[in-house]
Amino acid sequence: MLERVSVFVDVQNIYYTVKQSFNCHFNYNVFMSEVTHDRQLVNAIAYAIDKGDTKQIQFHMILENIGFEIKLKPFIKRNDGSRKGDWDVGITIDILDYVKKSDIIVLASGDGDFDLLARKIKNEFNIKIEVYGVQDLTATSLIENASKFIPIKGNLLLRYPEM
Numbered sequence: 001m002l003e004r005v006s007v008f009v010d011v012q013n014i015y016y017t018v019k020q021s022f023n024c025h026f027n028y029n030v031f032m033s034e035v036t037h038d039r040q041l042v043n044a045i046a047y048a049i050d051k052g053d054t055k056q057i058q059f060h061m062i063l064e065n066i067g068f069e070i071k072l073k074p075f076i077k078r079n080d081g082s083r084k085g086d087w088d089v090g091i092t093i094d095i096l097d098y099v100k101k102s103d104i105i106v107l108a109s110g111d112g113d114f115d116l117l118a119r120k121i122k123n124e125f126n127i128k129i130e131v132y133g134v135q136d137l138t139a140t141s142l143i144e145n146a147s148k149f150i151p152i153k154g155n156l157l158l159r160y161p162e163m
Helices: 011-022 028-036 054-066 088-101 112-123 140-145
Strands: 003-010 039-050 069-074 104-108 128-133 148-151
Touching: 003 011, 003 028, 003 088, 011 039, 011 128, 028 039, 028 054, 028 128, 039 054, 039 088, 054 069, 069 088, 088 104, 088 112, 104 112, 112 128, 112 140, 128 140
Parallel strands: 003 039, 003 104, 039 069, 104 128, 128 148
Antiparallel strands: none
């Protein structure tokens, strides 16, 4: 019997950490193939901030075609000029909703706020949690609390040929 896997992607975190470290994009096609290989996909959710621009809408359509459900939160610009767009609580709630339906949780994020969640999934639910993140920009506490940490590199990077 195939292991059941649920996949959760913190799109903003992955976008900015991959861009900062490698100046390219994350390869969602390769990622989805890798995390679902010899596994039964329960669900895959990508969490993004809705800025409403055309390129972003096209990107969301690509993710849907790969098999992701897209959850959007509005991009908030406060009166003081600061900006807010964070899915940490939503991702946590969804993971807890799917943990009993899954044998493996895959989280793509380097955000250290997820370290307690990873520990809980592993220790209290006895479920494996695999974390994908950029090695140098992923919180040590998250890496330590994951069942397995997979650094984003190589074929997980989408590089475009130079013109």
